[in-house]
Amino acid sequence: MATAGKVIKCRAAVAWEPNQPVVIEEIEVAPPQAGEVRIKIVATSVCHSDLYHLLESMNKDGFPTVLGHEGAGIVESVGPGVTEFQPGDKVIPHFLCQCKECRFCKSPRTNQCERAWTRVRQEIMAGVESRFTCKGKRVHQFMGTSTFSEYTVINQIAATKIHPDAPLDKVCLLGCGICTGYGAAVNTAKVEAGSTCAVFGLGAVGLAAVMGCKAAGAQRIIAVDINPEKFEKAKVFGATDVVNPKDHSEPIHEVIAGMTNGGVDFSLECVGNVEVMRSALESSMEAWGVSVIVGWTDMYDIAIRPRHLICGRTWKGTVFGGFKAKDGVAAMTNAYLEKKVKLDEFITHNMALDQINDAIELMKNSKCIRAVVEVSPP
Ligand code: NAD
Ligand code: ZN
Numbered sequence: 001m002a003t004a005g006k007v008i009k010c011r012a013a014v015a016w017e018p019n020q021p022v023v024i025e026e027i028e029v030a031p032p033q034a035g036e037v038r039i040k041i042v043a044t045s046v047c048h049s050d051l052y053h054l055l056e057s058m059n060k061d062g063f064p065t066v067l068g069h070e071g072a073g074i075v076e077s078v079g080p081g082v083t084e085f086q087p088g089d090k091v092i093p094h095f096l097c098q099c100k101e102c103r104f105c106k107s108p109r110t111n112q113c114e115r116a117w118t119r120v121r122q123e124i125m126a127g128v129e130s131r132f133t134c135k136g137k138r139v140h141q142f143m144g145t146s147t148f149s150e151y152t153v154i155n156q157i158a159a160t161k162i163h164p165d166a167p168l169d170k171v172c173l174l175g176c177g178i179c180t181g182y183g184a185a186v187n188t189a190k191v192e193a194g195s196t197c198a199v200f201g202l203g204a205v206g207l208a209a210v211m212g213c214k215a216a217g218a219q220r221i222i223a224v225d226i227n228p229e230k231f232e233k234a235k236v237f238g239a240t241d242v243v244n245p246k247d248h249s250e251p252i253h254e255v256i257a258g259m260t261n262g263g264v265d266f267s268l269e270c271v272g273n274v275e276v277m278r279s280a281l282e283s284s285m286e287a288w289g290v291s292v293i294v295g296w297t298d299m300y301d302i303a304i305r306p307r308h309l310i311c312g313r314t315w316k317g318t319v320f321g322g323f324k325a326k327d328g329v330a331a332m333t334n335a336y337l338e339k340k341v342k343l344d345e346f347i348t349h350n351m352a353l354d355q356i357n358d359a360i361e362l363m364k365n366s367k368c369i370r371a372v373v374e375v376s377p378p
Helices: 048-057 168-175 177-189 204-215 228-236 252-260 274-283 325-337 353-364
Strands: 008-015 023-029 036-045 070-078 090-093 132-134 137-141 151-155 159-161 196-200 220-224 241-243 266-269 290-293 314-317 347-352 370-374
Touching (some): 023 151, 036 090, 048 353, 070 151, 070 168, 159 325, 168 177, 177 204, 177 325, 196 204, 204 266, 220 252, 228 241, 241 252, 347 353
Parallel strands (some): 196 220, 266 290, 290 314
Antiparallel strands (some): 036 370, 070 090
């Protein structure tokens, strides 16, 4: 490629400050260094975790940044020592790494990668290093990814080469939300055939959790959201019952206990709200329920009575649905190509990079499931 080894100037959506619209700017993207790949991003979608950083946590140290961590693209060039990728490969970047060599990667107990812990600073949701500059300033790479940019540089342990037939404007969803929700049900909760489940929050993450519960053979899947516009989609993914907490005067866990003779076997919180996390736990059967926190927040503590766990409930959390990143992304891409998991049904809007603020507004107002943004032509 003519651009290999050179700085690329390209368009990216820069978030200069918290709680402000992002701005399409020309940025400079440095060539990949040892162990890195430079990727032309073809498509990206917006996930609630982008909004969390921009509009909710608003940690000033995490700005300026280029958001976006749910994308797919094509390798433009590779840095020294990279053998796994070649220019032209289709890839999905991911915020979670899999080096396959550290003690975490070698353990079946976790999908964390020890090397990732030195690469991403959780408190500012950015990679330790960045290959971006704009107007003379260093710009963070959100979660080490930054898919709201025509080009980005990713460490080779944070990207997966995918099947050449995969449509990038669909499989971009596998970079975060869909693997997260699906895996939360299948890998973390370990939903059992014939079981009863409740999923709180019916964005893409929650709908993917519904899809995971169904794939695991759940007999009853109760989908919970305060926005009734989400219910029709929930049924497409396998929900058998829908509940709007606003339609009930009693607490939602009592409603669910009444529907299920004491509580569900598995519950999944896919909102990112500590009150809902507690409700989800209390909605699970006191004697054996398993409840999984999927929604993200780092701003509040959760209150809970010890009794709610003592009698037998298990409370868990999940990152990226418990999938080891490379293995999970490759397997889920193949499952989509084999029509074993749905992706198209999550996409409610298709937009251009110039419309990225509209995509953010849609999610803020709960008016989309996933808006897919075309970043560069394939
Ligand atoms: P989204 O905004 O599209 O969906 C959230 C849904 O929750 C909406 O449908 C909204 O109406 C609903 N909701 C809001 N308040 C509610 C309440 N009180 N009760 C029931 N439903 C309520 O978001 P998303 O992209 O699907 O992401 C969901 C969450 O998952 C976010 O917190 C996101 O940051 C998190 N997330 C976590 C991981 C992880 O690895 N753990 C990965 C991706 C996303
Ligand atoms: Zn995400």
